[in-house]
Amino acid sequence: MTRPVPPRLNRLSPLSFVVTVAALAVLIASMTQVAPTPDQLVQGAPRFVNLMDRMTPPNLDPAFLWRIAARIVETFQIALVGAAFGVLLSIPIGWLAARGVSPIGPFHVVAKALVSLARTIPDLVWALIFVATVGLGAVAGTLTITMDTIGFCGRFFAEAIEDADKEPQQALEAIGASKLSVALGAIWPDALPSMINSSLFALEKAVRSSVVLGLVGAGGIGQELKVAFDLFQYQNACTIILVIFIIVLGMEFVTDRLRARLQ
Amino acid sequence: MKHLTPPDILLQASGLHKSYPGGAKVLGGIDLDLHRGERLALIGANGSGKSTLLKCLLGLHDLSGGAVTSFGERFERAPSRAQRTRIRQKTGFVFQQHCLVRRRTVLCNVLHGLLGDPGSWRGFSHMTARADWRVRAMAALDDVGLADKAGARADALSGGQQQRVAIARALVRGPELILADEPVASLDPAAGRSVMELFSGLCLKRGITMVFTSHNMAHLADYADRVVALRGGRVLFDKPAAAVADDDLERTFA
Numbered sequence: 001m002t003r004p005v006p007p008r009l010n011r012l013s014p015l016s017f018v019v020t021v022a023a024l025a026v027l028i029a030s031m032t033q034v035a036p037t038p039d040q041l042v043q044g045a046p047r048f049v050n051l052m053d054r055m056t057p058p059n060l061d062p063a064f065l066w067r068i069a070a071r072i073v074e075t076f077q078i079a080l081v082g083a084a085f086g087v088l089l090s091i092p093i094g095w096l097a098a099r100g101v102s103p104i105g106p107f108h109v110v111a112k113a114l115v116s117l118a119r120t121i122p123d124l125v126w127a128l129i130f131v132a133t134v135g136l137g138a139v140a141g142t143l144t145i146t147m148d149t150i151g152f153c154g155r156f157f158a159e160a161i162e163d164a165d166k167e168p169q170q171a172l173e174a175i176g177a178s179k180l181s182v183a184l185g186a187i188w189p190d191a192l193p194s195m196i197n198s199s200l201f202a203l204e205k206a207v208r209s210s211v212v213l214g215l216v217g218a219g220g221i222g223q224e225l226k227v228a229f230d231l232f233q234y235q236n237a238c239t240i241i242l243v244i245f246i247i248v249l250g251m252e253f254v255t256d257r258l259r260a261r262l263q
Numbered sequence: 264m265k266h267l268t269p270p271d272i273l274l275q276a277s278g279l280h281k282s283y284p285g286g287a288k289v290l291g292g293i294d295l296d297l298h299r300g301e302r303l304a305l306i307g308a309n310g311s312g313k314s315t316l317l318k319c320l321l322g323l324h325d326l327s328g329g330a331v332t333s334f335g336e337r338f339e340r341a342p343s344r345a346q347r348t349r350i351r352q353k354t355g356f357v358f359q360q361h362c363l364v365r366r367r368t369v370l371c372n373v374l375h376g377l378l379g380d381p382g383s384w385r386g387f388s389h390m391t392a393r394a395d396w397r398v399r400a401m402a403a404l405d406d407v408g409l410a411d412k413a414g415a416r417a418d419a420l421s422g423g424q425q426q427r428v429a430i431a432r433a434l435v436r437g438p439e440l441i442l443a444d445e446p447v448a449s450l451d452p453a454a455g456r457s458v459m460e461l462f463s464g465l466c467l468k469r470g471i472t473m474v475f476t477s478h479n480m481a482h483l484a485d486y487a488d489r490v491v492a493l494r495g496g497r498v499l500f501d502k503p504a505a506a507v508a509d510d511d512l513e514r515t516f517a
């Protein structure tokens with residue numbers, strides 16, 4: 001053997017050492033402020049057990065279940081309509097935002113920035129904004145899901161469009177095809193499978209966000225959950241949490257199946 | 264602007280220069296006449312500017328100097344919009360590989376050959392295309408012997424079949440000239456020969472002028488009337504295919 005085996009651990013460079021120590025210091029300092037103390041854990045545990053006790057058994061009164069059912073339908077409607085609007089709007093937005101393809105040329109960065117804005121604002125904040133503008137209820141929820149979906153799909157649609165095969169596009173340009181013809185003829189068929197995939201993820205995400213929108217008054221099942229906690233009706237809350245669990249799981253199951261079928 | 268060229272000259276380049284932005288000079292003064300009904304082979308080492316020349320002739324790239332006259336339309340730098348439309352109406356283009364839309368049917372890809380006409384966006388799919396276009400596309404597919412594959416997805420075809428679809432796409436518009444950039448370079452020799460045989464035969468039968476680039480020297484004698492070699496951004500030689508000797512090729516690729 002001409003060379004020694006490299007050591008298992010490389011020596012830390014001075015910079016990495018400083019960064020590591022600093023990160024640890026920040027973590028420990030933060031823990032002293034926001035992490036639960038052993039005291040709090042000891043006192044919280046019996047309260048948690050007590051809450052669990054008051055939550056069981058779940059309220060299965062038919063009248064209550066019917067009310068919940070109506071809210072669930074509303075939740076799905078918010079998710080479905082909001083996601084559908086968002087996906088439809090994301091198609092032109094994604095086209096505008098796609099580098100090298102966008103009909104507005106270098107201004108595609110503006111479209112991209114707007115999509116980032118839609119994405120970086122959390123859904124509960126959008127919900128607060130829309131409750132303040134269109135009032136309490138499902139419409140605010142639908143608009144929230146639409147913005148959320150644009151933030152998600154606008155980005156992935158733009159990427160799918162950018163990633164579409166370049167050669168067929170060049171072939172159509174050589175024939176003299178217009179930008180619209182190139183988009184419809186060459187880009188759309190190539191980007192579509194990835195766009196459908198993103199749309200299914202968006203729908204899944206929409207269902208997950210639509211169940212909590214009611215916490216700030218934007219419609220759906222979350223509204224019942226908030227009422228239940230506010231009025232200390234813990235057995236009602238338990239039913240609602242179970243139902244939310246089933247909805248989200250069911251939705252993931254369905255979209256997983258659809259995605260698998262698309263492969 | 265119309266320009267006076269002898270009627271049998273379809274395409275003429277005079278003193279054509281081309282440098283890419285920020286790049287070195289690729290073409291440094293090319294003079295070339297292309298006669299109607301001729302089959303011309305363009306050869307040269309990799310990077311000698313064959314693809315660049317084809318694209319300049321079609322007005323896909325701006326010229327850096329000199330002029331091109333195609334079908335009596337003379338342009339410097341770049342053709343006007345109207346000229347570009349007229350030139351492309353009479354010119355088909357066949358690329359090397361991967362130039363079909365993979366997930367669309369063969370028929371759909373042939374229809375794309377008609378997308379150059381203004382307001383023709385409906386041709387993007389065979390479902391929305393005009394009825395007479397669908398008929399024309401089917402006829403073009405028949406010409407390349409692939410009518411029975413019309414409904415198959417483009418990526419389900421073999422490489423040779425895909426190139427035949429690309430040829431059908433170039434033919435569907437009824438062009439007077441077809442430029443083909445290494446149309447069979449991606450195929451095995453046998454498939455390459457059969458595609459060239461078909462391509463050259465169709466061009467001869469219809470009096471379509473044909474320009475192709477190739478790395479296969481056997482194709483020169485069989486499918487070209489004339490050979491033009493590029494080297495160092497200039498025409499190294501320009502002679503009848505039958506007169507090309509081994510040392511000509513050596514000089515070209517040395």
Ligand SMILES: Nc1ncnc2c1ncn2[C@@H]1O[C@H](COP(=O)(O)OP(=O)(O)O)[C@@H](O)[C@H]1O
Pocket residue numbers: 283284286289307308309310311312313314315316
């Ligand atoms: N779009 C482009 N931008 C910049 N340089 C290019 C471009 N296309 C080709 N070139 C350069 O021009 C030269 C000639 O290329 P090309 O015309 O493709 O040669 P060939 O087809 O004979 O192999 C090469 O050096 C290549 O790197």
Ligand SMILES: [Mg+2]
Pocket residue numbers: 313314315444
């Ligand atoms: Mg080339």
